[in-house]
Amino acid sequence: MAGGSGTRFWPKSRVAKPKQFLQLVGKKTMLQQTVARISGMVPPERTLIITNKSYVGLVQEQLPDVPAENIIGEPVGRNTAPVAAAAAAIIEARTPGAAMAVLPSDHYIRDEATFAAILESAFLKAEAGAHLVTIGIRPYRPETGFGYIQTEQESSDILEGNPVHQVKRFAEKPDLKTALSFLESGDFLWNSGMFVWRSDVIMDEFENHLPELHELAVRLKGKLAGGMSVPAVEAFYEAAPSVSVDYGIMEKAATVYVLPGEFGWNDVGSWQAIYELEDKDEQGNVADAENLLMTGCSNSYAYSRSGRLIALVGLEGIGVVETDDALMVCRIEKSQDVREIVARLQKDPFQKYR
């Protein structure tokens, strides 16, 4: 899933190049990292990228090994359930009943080997029956920005050493008090938005819970019998309802399993997350700039590719991000508020900076 157009990394991310297409941590873009991370299990010809139509060129550029017909351009964004349904229809047309993973393309995972082992076990579980599988993240702070998954305490299964729990319920983003109780209980996981299932099984779930979308997916599958068809995909999207996998399917499905993951997952939601993920010098500074001088600074972050000289004096906890045409300076712990700036870029004279 590479369709997001988030702007939390403005001014580095722009409408024309959102987060998943940026090198935010490390040398690969978030999308390239996502594909590389599963490449041991999923070859390029079986990797589908569903993105906004306007980003198809960017995806082809960043993933030259993925065949062009596997890069699907959404003419209009319709949340995650239509993405899953379109992918299931394509897979059903090609390899009916195959296990498939639906993965966001803009998350960071530090420990890729552990992740690969968990995903492998999730595939095994998904292949074994008519149920849905998801990967949950073991929480370590009372985060109020994520949804949670409550599990049965006892694992129902252990696959290649990885315990599998049946899901008791999905919980929406909690308030702080609830988040604290979730953290203490030990049987709540963060909902990572990573799903694994068989294409035939998810089609049945769509039929049960989102029949309108199921009908569109069945029609799409039929039109793809002879190969990829852009008009068919576009017709599907134009008619599809906007609904999330979580709300439309996961919360309603009869049997969902979850594999708890601890592999250094981070949804990279703000410049603060980047600062926290990057290697720091002795003063806690992160410098990713060509031409930088610092004096008396600590716990600060600098990013620049403008070529200009950047001098930072006496800063503590400040982030400086500059591009050729824009500069953003923030208190790192307030970096999520860059959204308020981006909201103001909708109007002239600032539209060109979006």
Next chain:
Amino acid sequence: MAGGSGTRFWPKSRVAKPKQFLQLVGKKTMLQQTVARISGMVPPERTLIITNKSYVGLVQEQLPDVPAENIIGEPVGRNTAPVAAAAAAIIEARTPGAAMAVLPSDHYIRDEATFAAILESAFLKAEAGAHLVTIGIRPYRPETGFGYIQTEQESSDILEGNPVHQVKRFAEKPDLKTALSFLESGDFLWNSGMFVWRSDVIMDEFENHLPELHELAVRLKGKLAGGMSVPAVEAFYEAAPSVSVDYGIMEKAATVYVLPGEFGWNDVGSWQAIYELEDKDEQGNVADAENLLMTGCSNSYAYSRSGRLIALVGLEGIGVVETDDALMVCRIEKSQDVREIVARLQKDPFQKYR
């Protein structure tokens, strides 16, 4: 006196355009403000600007009413005593025994009418006898960065309502404890570096205390009988010793008077001073930028003429100064440490940013 090459306002000030030539507070440059402030008393043809040779063009550009022969280029900087001696020699050659004021060109004065009244009284006092006159600033904080002037408690004179005190002694920059005692005593003033005297009187003081410089000044005066001579001024400077008016003359002269001034004087020593002098919005922010968006910021400062979009998020007490080729971000209260950055610009690859 417009010869300084300070770099405390980097990146706005550069070696090629130091502080006195910049619009730091208000629409005129510091030099233009200095000349405008005395224009009611001193017409352009009696205004002498002594600056570094490399800045003569800048001065002519900024002060088109001042005759070219009144703009003196120092081939080499020699501190303030040679400036005073050269000026005295020029004035002695033109209008012997005239009262003259020696003024820095990079200070800010808020209340110009009060300043003009004090300077007028200082001229009256200077014209009245063979003594030196200076203007001291009534201190309001235990500043350790200025020299002080201790006065006799009783005023010796009141001229047009302005009390004149005899100077007891000049004191160098104090430590904090001493500065506190100065502040409490009530008879100490800040040394502003503004001096008033008759040209013949200061020539006699040079003869008494800096005879070598006096001899050079007498020679210069002789060579200027027929009008301004650049070679004569250059020969004077090449031979002149480097010494300050304070150390060389004021601390040694037998009779010095001081007029206490309270007219919103500020030596504008750092970006912090600029921030403090400028008008602020309700959140205490100062914005002097073309293209600025702020959210959740307080007590912060932004200066830009680059045309780029500047977005500030969640800042408190932060200064952002950017030019076409450089960006400086500082904690405002640490802004004096920009000196440490400028010191590092002496070496490549950073020399072009000086």
